[in-house]
Amino acid sequence: MRLKDIRIGYKILVLVLVGIIGMAALGLSGYLGMSKASDDIDDMYSRKLKATRWMGSEMSLMRGVQMNIVKHILDPKDKAIEEALAERINKYGENWAKYKPLGMQSELAAAEIPHTEALWDKYMKEIQDVKNLVAEGKKDEAWQKYKNIENTTVKDLLKSLQGLRQVADDNAENLNNDIKARNSQQITFSTVLCLIAFLILGGLSVIIIRDITESLGRAVAACNKMRDGDFRLVGQSVVDRGDELGQMLTALTQMRGELTKLMRNVSESSEQLAASSEELTASSNQAAQASTQVAQSAADVVNSVEDQQKAVVKSNESVERVQSAVTHVKAQSTKVADNSASAAERAAAGSIAIDDSVNQIRSVERTVNGSAEVVDRLGERSKEIGEIVDTMAAIAEQTNLLALNAAIEAARAGEHGRGFTVVAEEVGKLAHESQESAEKIAKLIKDIQHDTEDAVDSMKTGREAVVAGARSVEGLRTMFEEINGLVKGVSQQIQTVDEAVDAMAQEAATITTEVAHISGYSNQVASEMQAVSAATEEQSASAQEIASASDSLAVLAQKQQEALARFRF
Missing domain, CATH: 1.20.120.1730 (Four Helix Bundle (Hemerythrin (Met), subunit A))
Known part of the structure; x- marks a missing residue:
């Protein structure tokens, strides 16, 4: 190797x-x-x-x-x-x-x-x-x-x-x-x-x-030769290496050949491009003139459609006002119906509440009667307690006299009756205290009897007031029943009016929808015509730009041919 x-x-x-x-x-x-x-x-x-x-x-x-x-x-x-x-x-x-x-x-x-x-x-x-x-x-x-x-x-x-x-x-x-x-x-x-x-x-x-x-x-x-513009493969030495440098030289030679082919193709394309650009310029000018005429016609159609659209808009506004009025009437009738229903519900609830009040007042009457009976019994018991207290006072007074007599007898007895004298004095003190307590209890009993009499009088007055309140509430319940009947009648009439208003609202909505469709069609026609006019104007402008670009392209092709003339391939 x-x-x-x-x-x-x-x-x-x-x-x-x-x-x-x-x-x-x-x-x-x-x-x-x-x-x-x-x-x-x-x-x-x-x-x-x-x-x-x-x-x-x-x-x-x-x-x-x-x-x-x-x-x-x-x-x-x-x-x-x-x-x-x-x-x-x-x-x-x-x-x-x-x-x-x-x-x-x-x-x-x-x-x-x-x-x-x-x-x-x-x-x-x-x-x-x-x-x-x-x-x-x-x-x-x-x-x-x-x-x-x-x-x-x-x-x-x-x-x-x-x-x-x-x-x-x-x-x-x-x-x-x-x-x-x-x-x-x-x-x-x-x-x-x-x-x-x-x-x-x-x-x-x-x-x-x-x-x-x-x-x-x-x-x-x-690379220096390619830098100087020489892409020819004439005189190129054969690569006889198998390592990375040999691969690099082979790739460099192939790249040089591909660039040579590319430049030849670019030169031929430049010549064709120059000829085609002249033809494109003439065609673009004709297209621009035709587009200008079409744009003028589209502008006239747009004006006519705009006048039609204005009339449709006025009709639509009138129908919308009618629909608004119908909607308002429906809203008011619905509100009245709701209020009537609410009044009927409240009247029914008031009647029920009055029944409850009557029952409660009667219960209070029974309670007051029971309390009056209890107070009467309390007065009788206080009288009995007063009699008992009087008896206690008499017993205390009698005990006091007996104690006094016992003290006198003890004094007569001399030394033999001294102990009994002490006992007699203590009994006298107890009798005196019992008498004072009996007097206090008697005073309290009298106060209780006085309060009991006042309570009895108050109970009588309250019972009479309860009876009168029950009669008044009975009359109020009758009035609520009459109000509830009237409210139900009003609710039925309002429901009839509401149904008629619904029918009017549906008709007005149908008219509004149809007018809106007409307006939409008019808008669509106007938009389409404006789009046609804009597209025509853009087409005219594009044709002019194409003509200008074609001229520039011809100049560019000429410059490209001049630039390629500097290279040898």
Whole structure:
């Protein structure tokens, strides 16, 4: 497959994929290098730098042991010195246990470690001998022995520790150099890989861009020719591309051919249009003259129809006035009929109301008679109560006299009648109070009897008034019955008049409808004639406009031919 046949989107996708692959390779290379460097750094710290640190710590502890053993020889009773010595020895053992696994990973250190451990064991044994001499009080001998240890075992042990430390330092230095070398190789590899990716991407970009710009140049050249008026297809190169640019060039060539055909058709149409416009101008002038004559005739007909319409309007107005009068009479008769019916209904309702009033008045009369009887009985009862009160007053007076006599008899009795005197006085007081109460009741009874007599008189007067009202209402009911009969007669007469008025209204409405039809026909004829006149005038104006437009069209066709003459097709 040729590059020209591959779609532009796929070409751009290839560039993007090449860029992505290059960036991915570069990123992967960097990631692997960084991962390796990270592992080397971890190894340097865990294996080399830690070993160096432990060796430095061991040498420091070794010197501390030397210092503490000297202090112990000088002052064997100081427990703090002895404890510090034991602590440093234990610390040395702990650090050695941490260092040994790291040191065994190096061949040089692994060969030296057994020798160092043997020297340390020997040193611990000799220190124990010195401590035993000190415990026995042999300081000088202990000091001399320790000086010998310093010159032999201590020097050998420190030398061995220094050698192990040097091995750790050398390993760290070698690892650092290896890391630098690998980093340099990684940088070189990444740079070369980046340059290769850029070269591939740049080469593909140049090829694709050149391929695209070549086709765009052909399209621009074709557009420039069309801009200059050259639509000829002579000398047009063949499109040999299968991508979007090839499709664009093919479409551009086809568009150029279609525009050429269009211009040729427009040129031929312009010539025909110029010839036809001259014929149309002559025909339009003749049509305008004929339309003017028709419009004049239509105007005369419209005037005649308007005169007829005025006469019809006057007739219609007269009929409408008659119909209005009939309608008014009908409305008045209807109103009177409604009023008569309402009066009849109200008269009937009044008669019913009067019957109810008579019944109510009779009920009131019965109630008043009953109340009068009750009041009479109340007067009799009050008289009986008055007699009882008089009896009570007499009894109270008699009781008072008896109490007075009892008091006199008690006074005669002297000391023996003193208690009875008190009782007589109390009885006298009660009799006096009973007499006063009886007098008050008697007064109230007299007032009640007086009020009862007044009520009896009022009841008699009310009963007479009720009887007179009942007689008056009976007469009023008779009058309402007569009024109701008269109203019914008037209603029947008004109904007869209303029927006659309805017949007149229907006849007037029929006349009005017919006159309205005549007026409508006249209006329709006038409207049609006006429409004919207006249409004729419009036709005349249109014919004139067509003639004017035909002239303009001829001029436009001439200008169009002149404009097409500028193009080559």
